[in-house]
Amino acid sequence: MKHFAILFLAFICVISEISARTIHGEVRSDNDSTIIVGATCRLMSGSQFINGVTTDNDGAFVISTNAKTKLTLEISMPGFNATEIVIESDKNVGVGTVYLSEAATLNDVQVTANSMIDAKGRTIIFPGGSDVKASSTAISLFQKLPLAGLEANPINRSLSVDGGTPVILINGIPSSIDDFNALQPKDIAKIEFSRITPARYADRGNHGFLSITLKKRNDGGKVYIWGRSAVNTAFVDGNVRASYHQGPSQFTLSYNPSWRNYQQVYDNTTGSYIGDDFRVDYEEHDRNPFNYHYHNMALKYDYSPNAGTLFSASFRMTPSYNSRRTIANTTDSYLGEYENRNLSKSKDLSPSLDLFFKREFNDRNALELQVVGTLSTSDYSRKNNYIYSDGSTSDYIMDVDSRRRSLISEINYTHQFSDKTSLSAGYQNTVSHSTNTYITTDYKPILTENNNYLYARIGQQIGKVYVSASTGAKLYWIKNDLNKRHFIRNLTTLQLSWNISKKWNLAGAFQYSPSIPSLSALTDYPQQQSPYLIYNGNPDLKVSQNFRYQLMPSFQHKKFSASLLMTYRHVGDFVMNDLFYLGDKMFLSQSINARKSWYAGANLNMKISDIHGFGANVNIGVDYYETMGADWCHHLTSLDASFSLWWNNGPYTISYWRKIPGKYLSGNYVGKDENGDALSFEYQPDKHWTFGANWMYMFDKKGTKYPSWGYSSVNPYYSERYIKNNGNMVVLSVSYSADFGSIFRSSRRTLNNSDNNSSLLKM
Numbered sequence: 044m045k046h047f048a049i050l051f052l053a054f055i056c057v058i059s060e061i062s063a064r065t066i067h068g069e070v071r072s073d074n075d076s077t078i079i080v081g082a083t084c085r086l087m088s089g090s091q092f093i094n095g096v097t098t099d100n101d102g103a104f105v106i107s108t109n110a111k112t113k114l115t116l117e118i119s120m121p122g123f124n125a126t127e128i129v130i131e132s133d134k135n136v137g138v139g140t141v142y143l144s145e146a147a148t149l150n151d152v153q154v155t156a157n158s159m160i161d162a163k164g165r166t167i168i169f170p171g172g173s174d175v176k177a178s179s180t181a182i183s184l185f186q187k188l189p190l191a192g193l194e195a196n197p198i199n200r201s202l203s204v205d206g207g208t209p210v211i212l213i214n215g216i217p218s219s220i221d222d223f224n225a226l227q228p229k230d231i232a233k234i235e236f237s238r239i240t241p242a243r244y245a246d247r248g249n250h251g252f253l254s255i256t257l258k259k260r261n262d263g264g265k266v267y268i269w270g271r272s273a274v275n276t277a278f279v280d281g282n283v284r285a286s287y288h289q290g291p292s293q294f295t296l297s298y299n300p301s302w303r304n305y306q307q308v309y310d311n312t313t314g315s316y317i318g319d320d321f322r323v324d325y326e327e328h329d330r331n332p333f334n335y336h337y338h339n340m341a342l343k344y345d346y347s348p349n350a351g352t353l354f355s356a357s358f359r360m361t362p363s364y365n366s367r368r369t370i371a372n373t374t375d376s377y378l379g380e381y382e383n384r385n386l387s388k389s390k391d392l393s394p395s396l397d398l399f400f401k402r403e404f405n406d407r408n409a410l411e412l413q414v415v416g417t418l419s420t421s422d423y424s425r426k427n428n429y430i431y432s433d434g435s436t437s438d439y440i441m442d443v444d445s446r447r448r449s450l451i452s453e454i455n456y457t458h459q460f461s462d463k464t465s466l467s468a469g470y471q472n473t474v475s476h477s478t479n480t481y482i483t484t485d486y487k488p489i490l491t492e493n494n495n496y497l498y499a500r501i502g503q504q505i506g507k508v509y510v511s512a513s514t515g516a517k518l519y520w521i522k523n524d525l526n527k528r529h530f531i532r533n534l535t536t537l538q539l540s541w542n543i544s545k546k547w548n549l550a551g552a553f554q555y556s557p558s559i560p561s562l563s564a565l566t567d568y569p570q571q572q573s574p575y576l577i578y579n580g581n582p583d584l585k586v587s588q589n590f591r592y593q594l595m596p597s598f599q600h601k602k603f604s605a606s607l608l609m610t611y612r613h614v615g616d617f618v619m620n621d622l623f624y625l626g627d628k629m630f631l632s633q634s635i636n637a638r639k640s641w642y643a644g645a646n647l648n649m650k651i652s653d654i655h656g657f658g659a660n661v662n663i664g665v666d667y668y669e670t671m672g673a674d675w676c677h678h679l680t681s682l683d684a685s686f687s688l689w690w691n692n693g694p695y696t697i698s699y700w701r702k703i704p705g706k707y708l709s710g711n712y713v714g715k716d717e718n719g720d721a722l723s724f725e726y727q728p729d730k731h732w733t734f735g736a737n738w739m740y741m742f743d744k745k746g747t748k749y750p751s752w753g754y755s756s757v758n759p760y761y762s763e764r765y766i767k768n769n770g771n772m773v774v775l776s777v778s779y780s781a782d783f784g785s786i787f788r789s790s791r792r793t794l795n796n797s798d799n800n801s802s803l804l805k806m
Contacts, residue, residue: 066136067105070098070118073142078102080259081232082120082143083160083169086130088112091507092542094462095162097233100259100350105406107462118143121169159189159599161548163502163509164540165252166190166597168234173653175228177691177698179725179733179778180269184228186687186700187660191597191606191648192238192251194662194685197700198719198739200224200280204238205610205646206707207250214257216355216399217413221299221339223255225284227267227780232258238593238608239552242513243455243469245534246496262289264783271735271776276768277304277334291348299339306332307767310371314753314760316575318624323575325375329383331764337363351403360394377628378574379432387425394418407459411469419447424482427572439571442482449475463504471496477562488524490562495519498534511538517557523565526582532557550595558587558618564634577625578632585636588615605649612642619670619710622757630757637672637710661686668708677754679708683716696725711755718748735776739769746770 070082084104086093093114098104108114111133119125123143130136159168168188178184185195185202194203201220202209211218213226235254244252264287272279279302286295310329315322341359369385395417403409427439455469473494480487498515519530533555540550566580590613597606617640623631644666652658662685669678683705689698700723704716718740725735740746746769752761 064109064111064133064135065105065107066114066116066130066138067103068138068141069101069103070120070141070143071102072123073144078259079120079123079143081169081256082118082123083167085117085119085160086110087115087117087545092160092545094504095160119169121171121175159604161540161542161550161597163504164239164511164538164550165235165237168236170228170231170234171653173656173691174658175231177656177658177689177696178228179696179727179735179776181223181226181228181231183698183723184231186698187650187652187658187689188234189599189604189606189648189650189660190234190236191595191608191662192646193236193253194702196702196719197721197723197737202253204251204253207248209251209253210240210244210247210249212252212254215254215353215401215411221297221341224299225267225282225297226255226257230257232256238595239536239538239554242498242500242515242534242536243467245498245513245515245536245554245556246471246494246517263287265780266783267778267780269776269778271737271774273772273774275771275773277302278768278772278774279303291346293345293347295341295343295345297339297341297343300336302336304334305766305768306330308332308764309767310762310764312760312762314758314762316622316624316630317757317759318626318628318630320626321624321628323375323377323628325373327371327373327383329369329371331367331369333365333367335363335365337361351405353399353401355397355399357397357399358395359397360392363389363391365389365391381429381431383573384428384430385426387423389421389423391421392419409457411453411455411457413451413453415451417447417449417451419445419449421445421447429574437574439573440483441570441572444480444482445477446480447475447477449473465502466500468499469497471498481568486568488566488568489522490524490566491522492562493520496534507542509540509542512536517559519559521562521565523562523567523582526565526567528560528565528582530559530586532559532586546598546600548597550593550597552591552593552595554589554591554593556589556591558589558614560584560586560618560634564618569631575628576630576632581634584618584634585616587617587636590614602653603649603651605647607648608646610642610644610646614640617670617710619712621711622755624757637670640668640670640710642669643667656691657689659686659688664705666705666707670708670710672710675711675754675756677708677711679706679713681705681707694727696723696727698723698725711753712751713754714751715749718743731779731781733776733778735778737774737776739772739774741771744770746772 066086070079072079079102080098080100082098083095084098084106085095086106086108088110093110094106094108096104096106114130116128116130116138117125118141120143126141126143128138159166170184174184174187178187182195182197182200185193186197192205202223211223213222233256237252240249241252267284269282281300284297286293308331310331312327315324339361341357343355343357346354366388369383371383373383374380395415397415400412422444424442429437451473453469453471455467457465457467459465475492477490478487495518496515498513500511500513502509502511513536515534517532517534521528535555538552540548542548564580564584565582567582569577569579571577592611594609595606598604616636618634619637620632621635625631644664646662646664648662650660664683666681684703685701687698687700689696701720702718704718706713706715720741722738722741723735725733727733745765745767747766749764753759
């Protein structure tokens, strides 16, 4: 039966290939006959979507279909007027060269809207001219896009999907958030988004998937400089990026510094430590100033001798320094009043070399290889000094130097059986060797890991429904000093997407992903940090079992779009932090496995744009959490929201972003997401310069707030942390970009000369 099934599948694929017909051609601008990369080509039968592709680096497209009826070929591209071609023949058809005329403009603002389609389980967006014009950075552009579940935070310059970090690809290469922030909105041609992490990246702990395709550019150089600074506090971010493209080669140099020096950071905590024969109630009032700066530097070389081949080499180094202090006054029912002075410092350096190779043998077969080597050094010191009312003192010191060497390698192969069927498979391996030297005790454990991940994914279009199924085997060996652990686990994802009509789409997904404990969580080395508290890892931690179910209906019509995500997640043996009484007035903080945790939630996203320069993007969510241990159970219901409003008129853009944070429950711990809002004004006098002014945390004297509380029967507490430096913060920004040194311009090229960046995976 097994052999029969294989032969039957092969027979179906062969029949599909024989019966399929193709429609092909190329797309150019009627203004100067240059090719148009990334134009959307859709085959429609009435209002039914049949198949769709985008034009390649030569402006060419090939669409296959089994349909024999009369079809309509729709071709569109932001910034150009769309066109339609009726296909009446049931044979292969070459439409030749299709010329698109540029869209009408008003006050230098293109009136074209976003072009968005749902295809093969992903949302594909071609940013519209109005949204691009109203955005000076990639973050501000993504605030305006109808990508449900994705949060673009303009204050932290960060992206998150359903609370986690997404996989980011830029021109197909794994990239970092710094690479993303170096992009200019006008350079982005296409965005592919999914809240489901593909099988290839399921082992990395990411949430969601984001693939960005850049517009093609001519030979020559490009410079982009961006910076911002607060006028009333120590807050500085910058971005410098220079690239030069000539023939098959491109060189890119980037530098991204960031600095904070906050002195008005406060913690107020009340709580208790409760043991069988001992109880202490305490109240703490702390000031926790901190200072950090990091300098992300990267040098990158891309070589693309033809449209199907790319070699990329990146060297990145990010020196960073972090210093934190605590000046605290504490009153407790056992020791009375005392002071605590804590000082911690860390210096980190992680030089990394990333080699990436991609080869598209034809339009059906592609191979990718990647090797990343990292050398990490981290020197950390912490001293807790307690001064009691009787003049006595006690010190708790932790000085540790860490050295880590890691090598990450991956191979991935993709095969397209037809326009309806695809298969991808790959193998990832991570090996590392770490040495932690604890200075005060001269303890020097060696930690090693060997992580292997083998995966396969198949996708199949069945009428209007696209089905994707993937599975992977994770084989993980770790050794932490005298402790050895071996894990063998499966990762599985099933995804369905139904294009009901041009306006409606319904998607669903199931995911199983075990959570294997990290090296640090398994480290068995107790460390005392306060008069009552000892921290330690747990070498006996078990693997958590995560099951997630999702249903996602979406709707779009002209300038309006809406989507709803409903999620149910169940976690068995979930890992949480808990406290235990050891006796003799001492407590242990340690990660453990509790019985289970489950979550149910719904998130609604709505977006409308291009209404006389106005646009709005709104997210509203409701969440329910429940966690359960051996003899306790906690539950929590929470509401959250975020919205962006903007208006653009010629060179002026006014926008407002606000996040209304929700609460979350993890074991005995309840926290609240970071609050934030920003009113922005931007002026773009020409295509080179942009000037901006931002008012952040408006009318909020406490700035960023992080309330939290614990339900633990051993350590119940309530804590409020806030960063007063952020309150009513005024930030000025400026950016400059220019193209230079164009040696020649060609109306037809075969090189993939987009401005790529790859991530340097730091372990």
